Amino acid sequence: MKILVTGGAGFIGSHVVELLIKNGHETVVVDNLSSGKKDAVPSQVQMIEMDINSQKLEEVFAREKPDVVIHLAAQVDVATSILYPSHDAEQNILGTIRLLNYCQKHHVQKIIFSSTCAVYGETADCSIKESFAMKPLSFYGLSKYTSERYIQLFQRLNQVPFTILRYANVYGPRQTSLGEGGVISTFFRKILNGEAPFIYGNGEQTRDFVYVKDVALANVLALTKGTNGIFNIGCNTKTSVNELLTMMTSLMAVHMTPIIRPAREGDIQHSRLDNTKAATVLGWQPSYELSVGLSDTLNYYKGVFRNGSI
Ligand SMILES: NC(=O)c1ccc[n+]([C@@H]2O[C@H](COP(=O)([O-])OP(=O)(O)OC[C@H]3O[C@@H](n4cnc5c(N)ncnc54)[C@H](O)[C@@H]3O)[C@@H](O)[C@H]2O)c1
Incomplete structure (x- = not known):
């Protein structure tokens, strides 16, 4: 298949x-490099430096x-997203609508x-199913939810099939400190630099950490399965930020006392995803336990650290 990413x-x-390349798919990348890096794209892949909101994107669809x-x-x-909601909406909602048109x-x-x-926003400390109520706590959550609704309606009105x-x-490797899973990347960077990491709030907030290679696999499986379906992609496990730091410092054989900062607006207290539907329909299951994924990620950051660019 020919895939535009x-x-x-x-x-x-x-x-x-x-993973697409490994599976023999012809792949083209469109990225404005606002946070991405050109050298993260394998050399045999065509990398088009372009914003998804650019009108020139239509030429890419026509040609590719x-x-x-x-x-x-x-x-x-x-x-x-909380500081600049209109920027977030422009990128996440309008960008998605423009893509749907093409x-x-x-x-x-x-x-x-x-x-x-x-x-989902705030939920009880339980395993969240896809059918749970949507109550995002941030404009980022809201812009993703709104995009989901546009995608579903585009399918109904304009017959554009989807998988969400x-x-x-x-x-995992190559993560920056921005974004949702960024805490692991931030902790590794800080500890390798001999600095104390920050914990926002009491550190008892829990997260469901999923390794990036498992997420890549979910995308590849969705090429042929799960049409017009919505799937949670998580491990259905919960790890508090305090537990995470303990795991990471023991993996690195160091002792670190974190700096406690006030809880951040928009941060969710507990998040754990039920992945039964993805297992049943996509045939997807996470294969990396947190300890294994952390160890792989640490090896990556040690390499980056040795090259002096962390
Ligand atoms: N990292 C997580 O934990 C996580 C969790 C849930 C969902 N997601 C979603 O997964 C996707 C990838 O996230 P990521 O963590 O790899 O973040 P990332 O910032 O590393 O990747 C986003 C990429 O999109 C590019 N980009 C941003 N705006 C663009 C635009 N307008 N036009 C063209 N390119 C643009 C960036 O340069 C970057 O390469 C996002 O949609 C994110 O919302 C991530």
Whole structure:
């Protein structure tokens, strides 16, 4: 298949692109490099430096004729969304609508959309199913939820098939400190630099951490499965930020006392995703336990640290 990946130079996107290539798919990346890096894209892949809101994107659709669009490009930072809601909406909502228009016009067989557990907002400390009520706590969660609704209505009115993947907190090599899973990247960077990491609030907030290679696999499975479905992509496990720091410092054999800062607006207290539907329909299951994923990620950051660019 020919796949157009928006945001393919980013953290998750670059892993998706690697797996697509491995599976023999022809892949084209569109990325404005606002947070992505050109060198994260494998050299054999065509990398088009372009904003998804650019009118020139239509020429890319006309020329490349993708079978499937994997849409990851987004404004990904919760705090930025609260400070600049119109910027967040422009990137996440209008950007998605523009892509949907091109998908319809150029007969794309499916759009696979990267959504988030932030669409659920605050829930009880329980395993969240896809059918739970949506009460986002940030404009980022709201813009992703609104995009989901546009995607569903585009399918109904304009026959653009979709698969929506709602990720838990993604972590792994090449992650920056921005975005939702950024706590692991931030902690590794700080500790390797000999600095104390920050914890916002009491550190008892829990997260469901999912390894980036498992997320890439979910995207590849969605090429042929789960049409017009919405799927949680998480491990259905909960780890508090305090537990996470303990795991990371013991992995690195160091002792660190964190600096406590006030809780941040828009931060969710508990988040854990039920992944039964993804297992049943997509045949997806996470294969990396947190301890294994952390160890792989640490090896990556040690390499970056040795090169002096952390
Ligand atoms: N990282 C997580 O924990 C997580 C969790 C849930 C959902 N997501 C979603 O997954 C997707 C990828 O996130 P990520 O963590 O890899 O972030 P990232 O910032 O590393 O990747 C986003 C990529 O999109 C590009 N981009 C941003 N705006 C663009 C635009 N207007 N036009 C073209 N390119 C643009 C950036 O340059 C970057 O390469 C996002 O949609 C995000 O909302 C991420």
